[in-house]
Amino acid sequence: xxxxxxxxxxxxxxxxxxxxxxxxxxxxxxxxxxxxxxxxxxxxxxxxxxxxxxxxxxxxxxxxxxxxxxxxxxxxxxxxxxxxxxxxxxxxxxxxxxxxxxxxxxxxxxxxxxxxxxxxxxxxxxxxxxxxxxxxxxxxxxxxxxxxxxxxxxxxxxxxxxxxxxxxxxxxxxxxxxxxxxxxxxxxxxxxxxxxxxxxxxxxxxxxxxxxxxxxxxxxxxxxxxxxxxxxxxxxxxxxxxxxxxxxxxxxxxxxxxxxxxxxxxxxxxxxxxxxxxxxxxxxxxxxxxxxxxxxxxxxxxxxxxxxxxxxxxxxxxxxxxxxxxxxxxxxxxxxxxxxxxxxxxxxxxxxxxxxxxxxxxxx
Amino acid sequence: xxxxxxxxxxxxxxxxxxxxxxxxxxxxxxxxxxxxxxxxxxxxxxxxxxxxxxxxxxxxxxxxxxxxxxxxxxxxxxxxxxxxxxxxxxxxxxxxxxxxxxxxxxxxxxxxxxxxxxxxxxxxxxxxxxxxxxxxxxxxxxxxxxxxxxxxxxxxxxxxxxxxxxxxxxxxxxxxxxxxxxxxxxxxxxxxxxxxxxxxxxxxxxxxxxxxxxxxxxxxxxxxxxxxxxxxxxxxxxxxxxxxxxxxxxxxxxxxxxxxxxxxxxxxx
Ligand SMILES: Nc1ncnc2c1ncn2[C@@H]1O[C@H](COP(=O)(O)OP(=O)(O)OP(=O)(O)O)[C@@H](O)[C@H]1O
Ligand SMILES: [Mg+2]
Numbered sequence: 001x002x003x004x005x006x007x008x009x010x011x012x013x014x015x016x017x018x019x020x021x022x023x024x025x026x027x028x029x030x031x032x033x034x035x036x037x038x039x040x041x042x043x044x045x046x047x048x049x050x051x052x053x054x055x056x057x058x059x060x061x062x063x064x065x066x067x068x069x070x071x072x073x074x075x076x077x078x079x080x081x082x083x084x085x086x087x088x089x090x091x092x093x094x095x096x097x098x099x100x101x102x103x104x105x106x107x108x109x110x111x112x113x114x115x116x117x118x119x120x121x122x123x124x125x126x127x128x129x130x131x132x133x134x135x136x137x138x139x140x141x142x143x144x145x146x147x148x149x150x151x152x153x154x155x156x157x158x159x160x161x162x163x164x165x166x167x168x169x170x171x172x173x174x175x176x177x178x179x180x181x182x183x184x185x186x187x188x189x190x191x192x193x194x195x196x197x198x199x200x201x202x203x204x205x206x207x208x209x210x211x212x213x214x215x216x217x218x219x220x221x222x223x224x225x226x227x228x229x230x231x232x233x234x235x236x237x238x239x240x241x242x243x244x245x246x247x248x249x250x251x252x253x254x255x256x257x258x259x260x261x262x263x264x265x266x267x268x269x270x271x272x273x274x275x276x277x278x279x280x281x282x283x284x285x286x287x288x289x290x291x292x293x294x295x296x297x298x299x300x301x302x303x304x305x306x307x308x309x310x311x312x313x314x315x316x317x318x319x320x321x322x323x324x325x326x327x328x329x330x331x332x333x334x335x336x337x338x339x340x341x342x343x344x345x346x347x348x349x350x351x352x353x354x355x356x357x358x359x360x361x362x363x364x
Numbered sequence: 365x366x367x368x369x370x371x372x373x374x375x376x377x378x379x380x381x382x383x384x385x386x387x388x389x390x391x392x393x394x395x396x397x398x399x400x401x402x403x404x405x406x407x408x409x410x411x412x413x414x415x416x417x418x419x420x421x422x423x424x425x426x427x428x429x430x431x432x433x434x435x436x437x438x439x440x441x442x443x444x445x446x447x448x449x450x451x452x453x454x455x456x457x458x459x460x461x462x463x464x465x466x467x468x469x470x471x472x473x474x475x476x477x478x479x480x481x482x483x484x485x486x487x488x489x490x491x492x493x494x495x496x497x498x499x500x501x502x503x504x505x506x507x508x509x510x511x512x513x514x515x516x517x518x519x520x521x522x523x524x525x526x527x528x529x530x531x532x533x534x535x536x537x538x539x540x541x542x543x544x545x546x547x548x549x550x551x552x553x554x555x556x557x558x559x560x561x562x563x564x565x566x567x568x569x570x571x572x573x574x575x576x577x578x579x580x581x582x583x584x585x586x587x588x589x590x591x592x593x594x595x596x597x598x599x600x601x602x603x604x605x606x607x608x609x610x611x612x613x614x615x616x617x618x619x620x621x622x623x624x625x626x627x628x629x630x631x632x633x
Contacts, residue, residue, distance in 0.1 A: 013498040014495050017494055017498070198483060198486035198490070199484050201486070202482075202493075204478070206470050206473070207470070209459065209461075210473075214460075217453070219440070219441045219442050220442075220445060221445055221474075222473050222538060224440075
């Protein structure tokens with residue numbers, strides 16, 4: 001929207017409002033859809049598909065964080081709590097009440113949204129630092145307290161709720177292999193991205209951006225800022241709940257460790273690296289934060305296989321052993337570097353490249 | 365000019381203090397529908413505070429405000445906007461990272477209906493609504509204020525004079541019944557001042573708009589030219605009110621501006 005190659009003009013506003021304004025973009029998007037819906041599931045190996053699923057899960061989970069931080073200017077440091085609420089609501093509804101997965105997932109999203117609104121209420125009065133505290137409280141109250149202490153005891157199943165294989169199905173479609181999860185993931189990612197992008201080009205999204213940029217001006221122009229902040233928390237929690245409910249399809253058992261504080265922080269890192277205030281940013285950040293560690297692991301693994309490199313760098317096998325910590329440390333560094341050298345995130349680079357080619361060959 | 369005798373805005377005995385600073389002390393006035401009502405006064409007189417009280421950003425400690433017969437003293441700024449009170453700011457308050465068009469679109473907020481669900485789906489209702497309002501913005505506002513060439517530009521990158529114009533455009537998009545203008549001419553060059561003064565007259569006089577204007581301005585030349593009535597404030601108190609010549613010749617006003625004598629008449633023209 002807004003950016004089109006020079007020389008393209010429109011006759012109707014509806015054309016100017018369309019996303020894919022040129023044949024070229026249509027072609028590109030068609031290729032993308034063929035790739036994600038057909039080529040990847042057909043030809044990629046099991047390992048790649050499982051990595052893709054993690055990417056998709058990260059996109060879904062980070063979408064709400066992006067909405068709150070990137071588009072509405074509200075901070076959330078406890079988003080894993082809302083993922084957990086979605087996951088547990090969905091699991092419990094399925095296991096205890098035998099509600100079909102799809103409905104349970106939607107209810108999980110709604111409950112996640114309402115739960116998020118609850119912790120967004122202080123945003124009516126406080127900003128910045130204090131909001132960090134209340135959203136962190138969401139993490140500890142929800143996951144470490146309610147879920148670990150009480151919810152996990154429901155049904156006497158022990159701490160983890162195991163989901164018997166074959167329980168999760170949509171109509172006749174039983175979701176059990178990674179490939180099934182992949183298809184579900186792609187559908188959800190496309191739907192959530194569309195919903196988010198659509199909101200941002202209509203009344204509600206513009207009100208969010210206005211609150212982020214200048215809340216006083218927004219209120220002066222008739223935006224009920226408390227209401228719209230809470231709507232932002234609701235939608236962010238809804239996306240979170242859907243993400244959590246989706247992820248149970250690839251978990252054998254749901255337990256609180258899947259929604260720890262580190263994951264909340266990780267999601268903030270995703271949007272910082274990808275780009276704050278950009279949907280592309282969410283996607284790039286998720287790709288980067290998932291693929292680079294996998295690549296790194298691969299590289300270290302590859303290097304340890306050859307005696308030459310092990311002699312050169314005797315700490316390699318140790319690195320592989322402790323990879324989990326290496327990964328976290330590497331990402332701490334990555335975020336620091338990004339904040340210093342690329343404060344606008346990957347999406348900004350992408351935008352620059354795209355703009356360059358839109359004006360090419362006269363780039364002034 | 366369709367100046368009526370109908371009182372649109374009534375401000376009654378406003379007292380507003382910040383800690384020890386008395387910004388307004390018992391100010392009362394009435395604005396008639398269709399007029400250009402100017403508030404003048406030296407720096408720190410309380411003009412901006414007055415506008416903030418009318419539009420609800422500040423809540424006075426004492427006094428009442430009525431808009432079209434309805435008391436609005438307790439209403440929040442967004443509720444007053446919904447009644448048709450719009451404004452611009454002395455220090456530009458735009459959504460800097462957004463395009464000109466998106467800034468103006470936000471001005472349409474109170475007239476848009478799409479909610480969460482229809483917005484997320486977009487196709488159908490919301491798409492139609494967006495096109496309709498885009499049409500309105502292009503026809504009524506962008507055309508009037510002559511900003512066709514910058515509609516897709518990011519506001520933060522525009523020169524100051526154009527930003528002022530975009531702010532006016534956003535305020536107009538609300539389709540207001542009354543518009544509060546806080547120093548719309550400050551910082552503009554001669555040509556821009558002339559344009560802006562013309563826009564204010566257009567908004568006030570054109571059949572389509574006929575919007576009441578409350579104008580806070582230091583440029584006496586323009587104020588005396590275009591206002592129907594003028595009120596002068598000094599240290600939070602009303603010292604004069606009347607037609608431009610009456611106020612200009614009022615001894616209190618002359619005294620208040622004493623020492624600023626050159627500033628008052630030699631501003632840019
Ligand atoms: N938010 C605030 N907190 C404390 N004092 C304030 C506040 N807003 C205004 N004041 C004080 O109120 C007085 C009136 O200020 P105001 O901004 O209304 O002046 P003004 O008439 O608009 O002047 P100018 O022509 O310089 O814009 C000043 O003494 C100012 O310091
Ligand atoms: Mg002022």
